[in-house]
Amino acid sequence: MLLERLAGALVLIAAICLVAMVGLIVADVTLGNLLGARIFGAYEIVALLMAPVAFLPIARTLLKDGQITVEIVDALLPGRAIQLLRVFGLAGMLVFAAMLAIFMYTPMMDTVRYGEFTPDREIPMIVKLGPIFIALCVAALCAAFLLVRETLKLLRWKGERA
Numbered sequence: 586m587l588l589e590r591l592a593g594a595l596v597l598i599a600a601i602c603l604v605a606m607v608g609l610i611v612a613d614v615t616l617g618n619l620l621g622a623r624i625f626g627a628y629e630i631v632a633l634l635m636a637p638v639a640f641l642p643i644a645r646t647l648l649k650d651g652q653i654t655v656e657i658v659d660a661l662l663p664g665r666a667i668q669l670l671r672v673f674g675l676a677g678m679l680v681f682a683a684m685l686a687i688f689m690y691t692p693m694m695d696t697v698r699y700g701e702f703t704p705d706r707e708i709p710m711i712v713k714l715g716p717i718f719i720a721l722c723v724a725a726l727c728a729a730f731l732l733v734r735e736t737l738k739l740l741r742w743k744g745e746r747a
Contacts, residue, residue, distance in 0.1 A: 588648065591723055592644040592647075592648050593645060596641065596642050598716075599638050605634055609624065609634075610627070610631060626706035628705075629704070630706065633713045636713050637720075644720065644723040644724045647678065648731070658670070668735065668738060668742065676732055678724070678728040679725055679729050682721045682725040686718060689721065
């Protein structure tokens with residue numbers, strides 16, 4: 586499915602950013618300890634790479650059902666109630682991701698319009714905010730898809746466990 590491939594690509598980008606973060610930190614600390622020379626703007630670059638690492642995997646987590654669940658609730662409630670909780674959770678995720686993306690759009694575009702840059706390396710702030718916006722939009726799409734799927738499951742409920 587297209588959403589799974591897109592979510593997988595976002596996870597791959599996040600993994601590359603994580604490897605780059607670790608490599609940059611190791612290089613900065615090693616150079617600092619061995620030669621007394623630090624990499625200019627390393628902290629700033631790591632901070633920029635952290636946004637994709639944190640936000641890009643959200644869609645994949647949704648699609649792979651990787652959310653944190655409370656097992657005791659699953660054991661105590663009947664299957665239909667668990668399914669209903671899943672629908673409410675996905676609806677909440679959809680609203681949350683969509684609202685974040687909607688309310689983030691104008692400030693994100695202001696960084697482009699007014700030319701906001703990072704202080705040391707003067708990297709455009711869209712480099713940080715763009716991946717977050719993309720991740721939220723894809724997460725909202727995934728949540729909407731899953732919400733429809735889980736709602737249809739709930740409507741066709743035959744009594745089996747979730």
